[in-house]
Amino acid sequence: MKYLVIFAFLCSSSVLAQDDLFSLLGEDNSNQEVRATFKGTRVINGQSIELPSYGDLQFVIEHRFGTINSGAYELWGIDQSQMRMSFDYGLSKNIAIGIARNSFQKTYEASLKAKLLKQKLENWSPISITSYHAVFVNTLNWTNTNRANLFSSRLSYAHQVMIARKFNQSFSLQLTPTYIHRNIVEFASINNDYLALGVGGRYKLTKRISVNAEYFHQLERPHENFTNSLSIGVDIETGGHVFQLHITNSRGMFERAFIGETTGTWSEGDLYFGFNISRVFGLK
Amino acid sequence: MRALFFVLSLLSVSPLLAQKYMSRTAEVYFFSDKDAVELVEAVNNQVGAVVDLENGNIAFQIQMRAFHFDIALMEEHFNENYIESELYPKATFRGSFVALPKDLSTPKTLTVFGTMEFHGVKKEMELPVLVSLNESVLQGDAKFDLLCSDFNIDIPKIVADKLANTIQVTVSASLTKL
Numbered sequence: 001m002k003y004l005v006i007f008a009f010l011c012s013s014s015v016l017a018q019d020d021l022f023s024l025l026g027e028d029n030s031n032q033e034v035r036a037t038f039k040g041t042r043v044i045n046g047q048s049i050e051l052p053s054y055g056d057l058q059f060v061i062e063h064r065f066g067t068i069n070s071g072a073y074e075l076w077g078i079d080q081s082q083m084r085m086s087f088d089y090g091l092s093k094n095i096a097i098g099i100a101r102n103s104f105q106k107t108y109e110a111s112l113k114a115k116l117l118k119q120k121l122e123n124w125s126p127i128s129i130t131s132y133h134a135v136f137v138n139t140l141n142w143t144n145t146n147r148a149n150l151f152s153s154r155l156s157y158a159h160q161v162m163i164a165r166k167f168n169q170s171f172s173l174q175l176t177p178t179y180i181h182r183n184i185v186e187f188a189s190i191n192n193d194y195l196a197l198g199v200g201g202r203y204k205l206t207k208r209i210s211v212n213a214e215y216f217h218q219l220e221r222p223h224e225n226f227t228n229s230l231s232i233g234v235d236i237e238t239g240g241h242v243f244q245l246h247i248t249n250s251r252g253m254f255e256r257a258f259i260g261e262t263t264g265t266w267s268e269g270d271l272y273f274g275f276n277i278s279r280v281f282g283l284k
Numbered sequence: 285m286r287a288l289f290f291v292l293s294l295l296s297v298s299p300l301l302a303q304k305y306m307s308r309t310a311e312v313y314f315f316s317d318k319d320a321v322e323l324v325e326a327v328n329n330q331v332g333a334v335v336d337l338e339n340g341n342i343a344f345q346i347q348m349r350a351f352h353f354d355i356a357l358m359e360e361h362f363n364e365n366y367i368e369s370e371l372y373p374k375a376t377f378r379g380s381f382v383a384l385p386k387d388l389s390t391p392k393t394l395t396v397f398g399t400m401e402f403h404g405v406k407k408e409m410e411l412p413v414l415v416s417l418n419e420s421v422l423q424g425d426a427k428f429d430l431l432c433s434d435f436n437i438d439i440p441k442i443v444a445d446k447l448a449n450t451i452q453v454t455v456s457a458s459l460t461k462l
Contacts, residue, residue: 021343025332053356
């Protein structure tokens with residue numbers, strides 16, 4: 001016991017005698033969340049784990065031009081453009097809602113995005129998980145007016161879980177298991193449901209410019225004409241704007257269209273040039 | 285025996301700590317506005333500070349991620365594009381009072397000389413600090429300017445008309461006796 005007392009005495013004095021005041025402060029890392037895994041709320045076509053911040057309204061305009069191999073007459077596709085515009089709003093830190101309109105099949109969208117898990121600096125949570133749920137409404141005029149056309153036939157759905165990790169300052173990778181359901185399909189032989197697995201990543205070249213790539217693999221191909229979506233692009237950030245420029249074999253800009261109904265192939269050069277521009281408005 | 289142990293350990297601690305004051309909730313506020321185009325301001329009230337009145341030594345430790353902005357996007361850009369908080373998670377100031385009077389019961393403006401390490405750059409600085417000692421609370425307040433260019437913080441041309449090179453910093457710390 002006597003030794004214990006002497007030991008305690010020695011210990012306390014030697015520790016406190018340290019001149020470095022910083023040792024008193026210690027390392028306070030208070031387990032911070034990892035920020036900015038991706039610059040935008042989309043990797044390219046597909047959603048990223050990022051949400052608009054709480055109280056922020058994000059307006060995104062996207063364009064996909066015609067195929068690049070359509071030649072000079074079509075100005076390599078620039079003459080034909082499809083667009084999508086969307087408003088997304090951060091309802092809370094972890095939930096965002098959105099509405100959008102696509103010129104493809106005059107499709108309206110409503111979506112819900114929720115952060116489920118956030119990557120932390122200390123490793124007990126090495127990944128971020130966000131889920132995304134959207135309903136799509138095709139509003140083209142009915143092609144066959146002789147049959148009973150139900151509103152429900154216009155609907156299709158996408159459910160995705162995004163799992164991402166920011167490995168370092170520059171490199172982030174995301175896996176995106178996707179489930180898509182269409183209420184109505186063209187032929188009885190086509191499945192209403194299909195699954196796909198997406199992989200997306202970004203590599204930061206400078207503080208404000210990154211290269212992104214994205215691939216969706218159809219686990220059950222809905223139709224033999226449809227191909228897997230592959231896109232490569234560049235993100236450029238300037239203050240409140242993010243510009244995303246890319247080349248993709250998908251022309252559709254919503255999940256059902258680009259994951260399930262891509263028709264272009266990279267090997268034949270039927271690729272589309274496109275861009276997304278997003279602008280954030282603080283409403284809080 | 286247990287009582288003796290307790291008394292001994294108390295004795296061994298107190299004389300050495302007698303002159304040390306510490307806080308983990310000191311506040312650092314900064315703002316920068318260029319022709320009032322866009323006010324950039326943030327506050328961090330989880331700053332660690334220690335002062336040893338015996339030898340006048342002073343240490344501050346500032347976690348860069350704990351700066352809070354009203355605009356979330358600004359906070360993200362601050363961390364990602366300017367401060368690079370993953371590479372340089374904290375700023376420190378290590379210095380001492382140039383001359384420390386015995387009596388601090390009335391507020392006095394004293395000079396602190398030391399080294400600021402911020403964004404991976406070390407710079408020697410001399411700062412005026414208003415100091416007062418009230419029973420067991422040591423209050424320190426300081427106001428000074430930092431230049432982004434001194435600390436290798438790039439302001440890209442595209443935002444140069446919105447962001448000033450000068451950051452005005454206000455520090456306020458209430459340190460309690462250890």
